[in-house]
Amino acid sequence: MRANSSTSGSRPRRKVRARTTAAVGVSLAALAAGATTGTGTATAQPRDAAPAAADCSAAYRIEKKLSGGTTWRMCWRYDGKAGLVLEKISYQPKGETKPIRVLNSARLGQIHVPYDDGSVEYDDLTGFGFAQGLMPLKATECPGGTIKSVKVPEAWDPQNPNVKGLCTTTRARGHAYRMQGDTANKVYAAQGQDLLVYTVNQVGWYEYMTEWRFQDDGTVTMNVGATGSLSYDDYDAGDGRGWPIGKGDRAKATSHSHNVFWRLDFALDGSTKNRVEQYDSTVSAPASGDRAPRTRTSVTKVTKELTGDAKAYRWWRMVSATGKNKDGHARSYEIVPGVTTKYPGRSYTKHDLYVTEYDKCEKFATHNPGCGNGHPKSVDKWVGGQALKHPITWMNVGFHHIARDEDQQPMPVHWQGFSIVPRDVTAMNPLTPSELAWQNGHWQPRS
Numbered sequence: 001m002r003a004n005s006s007t008s009g010s011r012p013r014r015k016v017r018a019r020t021t022a023a024v025g026v027s028l029a030a031l032a033a034g035a036t037t038g039t040g041t042a043t044a045q046p047r048d049a050a051p052a053a054a055d056c057s058a059a060y061r062i063e064k065k066l067s068g069g070t071t072w073r074m075c076w077r078y079d080g081k082a083g084l085v086l087e088k089i090s091y092q093p094k095g096e097t098k099p100i101r102v103l104n105s106a107r108l109g110q111i112h113v114p115y116d117d118g119s120v121e122y123d124d125l126t127g128f129g130f131a132q133g134l135m136p137l138k139a140t141e142c143p144g145g146t147i148k149s150v151k152v153p154e155a156w157d158p159q160n161p162n163v164k165g166l167c168t169t170t171r172a173r174g175h176a177y178r179m180q181g182d183t184a185n186k187v188y189a190a191q192g193q194d195l196l197v198y199t200v201n202q203v204g205w206y207e208y209m210t211e212w213r214f215q216d217d218g219t220v221t222m223n224v225g226a227t228g229s230l231s232y233d234d235y236d237a238g239d240g241r242g243w244p245i246g247k248g249d250r251a252k253a254t255s256h257s258h259n260v261f262w263r264l265d266f267a268l269d270g271s272t273k274n275r276v277e278q279y280d281s282t283v284s285a286p287a288s289g290d291r292a293p294r295t296r297t298s299v300t301k302v303t304k305e306l307t308g309d310a311k312a313y314r315w316w317r318m319v320s321a322t323g324k325n326k327d328g329h330a331r332s333y334e335i336v337p338g339v340t341t342k343y344p345g346r347s348y349t350k351h352d353l354y355v356t357e358y359d360k361c362e363k364f365a366t367h368n369p370g371c372g373n374g375h376p377k378s379v380d381k382w383v384g385g386q387a388l389k390h391p392i393t394w395m396n397v398g399f400h401h402i403a404r405d406e407d408q409q410p411m412p413v414h415w416q417g418f419s420i421v422p423r424d425v426t427a428m429n430p431l432t433p434s435e436l437a438w439q440n441g442h443w444q445p446r447s
């Protein structure tokens, strides 16, 4: 089924196009915090499965040992609405004898696109064929990597449901660390390397790149990049406030928002019973006798479903129910929000983070189609005071797109996203060189 634009009445903006048509596009350039860029490449070939990871068949397995000695393993599948879904994601830095499970499942939860003039809004995943718009990638679009064939459910062309559209590759990240040693001629330095997993999905005039970046230091960054082309049908700026694109002042591109949701199902050390904590710090003026202001950090245990708002000096972490690192500290992953413009126009986009108790029918943050009658359709309504035994993390990252002349043509990729960063998953930097492995805690210099 092709994108259904009937909901926009006489002004369809989700233009239906043949899959062979190349799309072009525009978007503001603003790299989301946490995204690291790099240009280096290396081969990412499927390796022989370790027995521990062999819970999906070879065709659906992604496994890569990165140059720093870290191995990421996961399974993938392709959902008829969510598109790429990564499952059973584990991280094994050098020095760990077995993979450490991080996530049970990681996927998009919605791309919500409301237009500023109030004429229309889109739920791209659940309503406009995001998954069916999977684009085939050429080898040059997956440099140094492997492109897997994806069978698209409910493909628009049922005779040809297979699309070579899933790229796995590696990319250089630049310095992982640098440290001057005790002697002037000894420098400890390493270049980081990331595993990248991505697809491109066309929705109307836009193409969305869904990128998952698994770093050799344990960080995972998920980004959606909007590219393709500004919507041809959206140069009317019905509110008179769009941005003029092209000569003079006639063709005003209508401004709009892209509100992207991710759904993460953590399973640290293999258990979904993760604990949620929120940290807040307050800074107070110097007390008499102090030379500087004081900062106090406090933790709030989040035991019930949460509606969270990012702000300075606030962060959250998911804590393992069972696992500790070699220092005896509970393993956890910190949630690091990216740059966002929170859209206040809908109840579900009013907050940055939602943590809900697992319910198997709750798959999409808005316009959720899977639950029965009477069950609310959006994530904000699922936060209802239930105790968290199996918390599901929903992150909302918004971008207000006021088009600019540079958005044509094609539209430069605009990224939005966030990261999860290991906190005490290993006892030291997972990339620590062996000569420094003894320098843990309040160590004494050796003479």
Ligand SMILES: [Cu+2]
Pocket (backbone or CB within 6 Å): 026, 027, 226, 256, 258, 401
């Ligand atoms: Cu846009």
